[in-house]
Amino acid sequence: MNTAFPAAGHRYLVDFGAFRVELFFTSASSLTYTDILSDGERGQSETVDIRVIPIGDLLFLVTWQEADKTTVVHVEDFKNSTIITNITNPDLSFNQFNGTFTESAGSAFAQNVVLTYSKDILPLFRNTDIQCMTRRGVPLSDSSWMCNPDHAKKVYAKLSSGEMPPDAPWPPQQIELFNQWIAEGCQA
Numbered sequence: 036m037n038t039a040f041p042a043a044g045h046r047y048l049v050d051f052g053a054f055r056v057e058l059f060f061t062s063a064s065s066l067t068y069t070d071i072l073s074d075g076e077r078g079q080s081e082t083v084d085i086r087v088i089p090i091g092d093l094l095f096l097v098t099w100q101e102a103d104k105t106t107v108v109h110v111e112d113f114k115n116s117t118i119i120t121n122i123t124n125p126d127l128s129f130n131q132f133n134g135t136f137t138e139s140a141g142s143a144f145a146q147n148v149v150l151t152y153s154k155d156i157l158p159l160f161r162n163t164d165i166q167c168m169t170r171r172g173v174p175l176s177d178s179s180w181m182c183n184p185d186h187a188k189k190v191y192a193k194l195s196s197g198e199m200p201p202d203a204p205w206p207p208q209q210i211e212l213f214n215q216w217i218a219e220g221c222q223a
Contacts, residue, residue: 051134062206
């Protein structure tokens with residue numbers, strides 16, 4: 036039975052019928068999800084801590100709580116590329132959706148995606164990171180400052196050395212994503 040979580044470091048486009056999202060598992064304990072709008076553009080994004088529990092061969096229970104207190108429980112089946120999501124909203128209403136997913140690395144979707152600071156990079160920083168680094172003269176929440184390639188490269192150097200964030204280094208996948216954003220031209 037294969038219980039190793041295969042999603043870490045990968046992006047998936049998930050189609051629930053009623054809505055689509057991109058799931059980027061930056062590690063086995065962190066996920067950035069991004070709403071995909073009806074026109075294919077990227078919408079709001081949030082990075083959350085996740086818990087992953089193997090429940091079968093390439094079958095996982097993945098849970099998290101969002102900033103607004105929405106609780107999400109996924110059953111992710113990597114053999115059949117399906118997800119069942121159970122969402123408890125802050126008002127305690129409940130929704131369940133069944134969906135399918137494809138890894139977006141080779142898809143037309145991924146080829147058209149340009150990383151942006153506001154949608155892809157800023158959500159990787161926690162509020163405590165932003166507050167701490169702003170006090171140190173690194174205004175992470177200021178996209179015009181961050182999109183200056185010289186500033187972005189200085190932040191990258193601090194991230195890749197483990198000096199930033201102050202409490203623990205980023206996982207390699209997040210550092211690679213930051214570097215990819217720089218390589219693509221530091222889009223806002």
